[in-house]
Structure formats: structure tokens, C-alpha cells
Amino acid sequence: MKTELFVRLKVVDTTALTALTAIQEMGFTDCVEVKRDVYYAFESDVDISKSLLGVDVLVNANKHAARFSADVTGVGVLVTDADDDCSALLHTLTERLGISSITHVSRGVLWTLRFKEGVDSTLIAEKIARGLLSNEHYQKFVILG
Amino acid sequence: MIAVLMFPGSNCENETKLACEKAGMKAEIVRWNDVSKLGSYSGYVLPGGWSYEDRIRAGVIASKDTVVAFLKKEAAAGKPILGICNGCQILVEAGLVPGNGKLEMAVARNENPLVSGYYCSWVHMKKTSSLKTAFSAVDDVMAIPIAHGEGRFVTNDTELLAALEENGQILFRYCDAGGDVATSFPDNPNGSSGAIAGICNKEGNVLAMMPHPERAAWMRQMPGEHADGEEAGPGLRIFESMKRYIDEN
Numbered sequence: 001m002k003t004e005l006f007v008r009l010k011v012v013d014t015t016a017l018t019a020l021t022a023i024q025e026m027g028f029t030d031c032v033e034v035k036r037d038v039y040y041a042f043e044s045d046v047d048i049s050k051s052l053l054g055v056d057v058l059v060n061a062n063k064h065a066a067r068f069s070a071d072v073t074g075v076g077v078l079v080t081d082a083d084d085d086c087s088a089l090l091h092t093l094t095e096r097l098g099i100s101s102i103t104h105v106s107r108g109v110l111w112t113l114r115f116k117e118g119v120d121s122t123l124i125a126e127k128i129a130r131g132l133l134s135n136e137h138y139q140k141f142v143i144l145g
Numbered sequence: 146m147i148a149v150l151m152f153p154g155s156n157c158e159n160e161t162k163l164a165c166e167k168a169g170m171k172a173e174i175v176r177w178n179d180v181s182k183l184g185s186y187s188g189y190v191l192p193g194g195w196s197y198e199d200r201i202r203a204g205v206i207a208s209k210d211t212v213v214a215f216l217k218k219e220a221a222a223g224k225p226i227l228g229i230c231n232g233c234q235i236l237v238e239a240g241l242v243p244g245n246g247k248l249e250m251a252v253a254r255n256e257n258p259l260v261s262g263y264y265c266s267w268v269h270m271k272k273t274s275s276l277k278t279a280f281s282a283v284d285d286v287m288a289i290p291i292a293h294g295e296g297r298f299v300t301n302d303t304e305l306l307a308a309l310e311e312n313g314q315i316l317f318r319y320c321d322a323g324g325d326v327a328t329s330f331p332d333n334p335n336g337s338s339g340a341i342a343g344i345c346n347k348e349g350n351v352l353a354m355m356p357h358p359e360r361a362a363w364m365r366q367m368p369g370e371h372a373d374g375e376e377a378g379p380g381l382r383i384f385e386s387m388k389r390y391i392d393e394n
Contacts, residue, residue, distance in 0.1 A: 015198070018198075135248065135253075137251035
């Protein structure tokens with residue numbers, strides 16, 4: 001079964017704020033808010049939700065909020081590294097932290113962009129994804145929402 | 146006068162300025178948002194560090210700054226521009242290197258069997274091009290330090306590397322101590338395509354390199370014992386070459 005985990009900072013996310021500033025300085029002034037989640041997807045035979053939240057490697061409850069579904073109020077841009085096999089993370093989770101049922105891990109960053117009303121937000125989000133949020137030479141992106 | 150451009154998060158500006166000065170150039174550190182005197186400089190160095198904390202990915206935020214748009218004009222005017230480590234990442238993200246006016250490459254996360262993320266070590270690199278550039282008057286093989294987490298030159302353009310090779314734009318490649326081009330880790334410390342350590346534009350006045358020549362500019366910085374630590378190290382040749390280019394142009 002597939003388990004998706006979305007991890008967002010509870011405190012101010014300066015990376016998201018910097019991204020918003022850069023987006024607006026690039027001329028995309030219809031973009032008014034950027035949120036950022038670290039995204040993980042796990043394959044396993046059993047439900048590992050509780051186990052994932054129980055290890056501090058992925059989520060520190062003092063500063064992170066974790067969900068098992070995306071909170072995309074706007075347009076989501078999921079960026080992943082094309083050649084990131086997550087082998088070190090998989091090893092840590094299965095061998096050191098005992099979540100041995102995990103067979104595969106992938107990860108990325110989910111950017112959620114909110115726009116002014118009345119604009120073609122998906123089209124603008126795609127331009128932002130190509131121009132800033134991803135580098136096509138080693139990353140991929142998909143538009144969500 | 147050389148401008149050593151300091152972005153928020155740069156951390157090698159002082160030693161880079163010192164290397165420029167040891168090579169006989171006057172240099173000053175210029176903040177990224179001080180554009181008042183930019184046109185008055187004869188060359189530019191973008192030093193290492195973590196501009197904007199590597200937010201989103203290394204170098205990309207700085208590459209959108211006004212000062213980098215200005216650098217594109219200075220590059221077109223033939224002024225020498227050297228990007229070291231994070232400066233290299235900025236130049237690549239800005240499309241100043243390889244220099245066809247668009248994003249043609251990435252400096253991606255290292256592929257390294259020892260560690261994921263940041264890695265620092267002494268490596269060797271060699272000059273692998275006969276193209277006359279602003280930075281070519283260097284030793285054929287030099288020991289030089291690297292320190293980065295994202296230093297792997299990659300491209301999804303299947304014809305680009307061959308074109309760069311043909312144009313002589315792959316100025317530096319990682320190699321072993323004997324000068325044979327690296328085929329694997331640790332000689333190639335980050336999995337860079339073609340063992341690329343530094344790429345220049347076609348005109349040869351813009352160089353993006355991941356190793357740190359300013360950390361190999363004095364013999365006292367080099368591994369081992371040295372009779373005179375103040376003697377020039379191999380990395381200084383790159384700055385001296387830059388000075389020669391400025392003097393001749």
C-alpha cells in the first residue's frame with residue numbers, strides 16, 4: 001500500500017517566503033502566497049502511519065505539522081529529483097528505526113501557490129515551476145489541484 | 146578593480162578578495178544590492194557560500210537578482226567573470242554558462258558513495274581545453290579543494306556535452322594525481338558528467354567552477370610541508386590568468 005506524508009513547518013517558513021519574493025520579482029505578481037511541504041511516499045505491506053510519526057527523522061512534532069493527504073488550497077507543484085533513489089533514507093527507516101515493511105521511498109517538495117482570483121493560475125504555476133521551482137536538467141514537476 | 150560580489154549567505158568573499166590581491170589585482174567586496182558602481186569594475190568574482198541559504202536549490206534565487214542581470218551585460222562586453230562553488234551554481238542557473246542565453250545545465254546534488262549531502266576533500270583537476278580563455282594560463286594538473294553538496298554538472302540535452310567538448314568549453318575536469326581524467330569516486334567527487342569541474346562560455350571570459358582556487362592560492366594552504374608557505378599555490382594561477390586577460394584587453 002502507498003502512504004503519502006506531507007510535512008510542513010509550524011513556524012514561519014523562510015524558504016517559502018523567499019520563493020514568494022523571487023516569484024513576484026520575476027513578474028508573477030498575481031501569486032500572493034507560497035506554502036511548502038516536504039513530501040514523502042512510501043510503499044509497504046502494512047499500515048505504517050503511526051510508525052512514521054513516531055520517528056523524529058521525518059517529523060519533529062515541536063516544529064512540524066504532518067498530514068497524510070495534501071492540503072492544496074491553490075495550485076500544487078510537486079518537484080522531485082529525477083535520480084534521487086532515497087536509498088539512505090530507506091536504509092535508515094528499515095534498518096535503524098525498525099520500520100522494516102517499507103519497500104520503497106520517494107520524496108520531493110510540494111509547493112502550493114495561491115493566486116489572485118480571475119487569473120489562469122495553472123498556466124502561471126507551470127511557468128513558475130519551469131522558471132524557478134525546478135531545474136529540468138535533473139528534476140521533474142507535476143501540477144496538482 | 147575587481148568586484149567580489151557578496152550575496153546574502155556568501156562566506157568566501159574575504160579569502161577570494163585576498164587571492165585577487167595576491168595575483169596583483171585590486172579588489173573590493175561589493176554587496177549584491179549595491180549596484181551604484183558596478184559598471185566601473187574590470188572583472189567580477191562570485192565567491193563560494195550558501196547564497197540565500199540554498200533555498201529552493203543552490204544558486205537559483207541569486208541568479209534572479211538584478212545584479213546577475215547586470216552581469217550578463219558585462220559578460221557580453223567581454224569582462225571576465227569567475228564563479229566559484231556557489232558562484233558557479235549561480236552562473237549556471239543564470240544561463241551565463243555554458244552561455245547560450247538559457248538554462249542548459251544543472252549543478253545537481255552530489256552522487257557520492259560515502260555521504261549524502263555536503264562533502265569536502267582535496268581532489269585533482271586538469272585543464273582539458275586548449276581554448277584561449279581568461280582563466281587558461283594555469284598548471285595542467287593541480288591539487289585543489291572542493292566543498293559542496295550540489296556540484297554534479299548534468300544536462301538533459303543529449304548533444305550539449307559533445308558541443309561543449311568541441312567548443313573547448315570544458316576547461317577543467319577532475320582527474321587522478323597522475324592527470325588521467327577521473328572515471329569514478331573519489332577522483333570524481335560528485336559524479337559530475339564527464340568529470341566536469343569547470344565550464345566556460347564560448348568566448349572564454351566567464352568561468353563556472355566548483356573547486357575553490359582561493360583555498361589553494363598559497364602553498365601554506367596546500368597539503369604537506371612547504372619551505373615557504375607564502376609562495377603562490379596552484380589555485381592562484383587562475384586569478385593571475387584573469388589579471389593577464391584584463392591587462393591585455
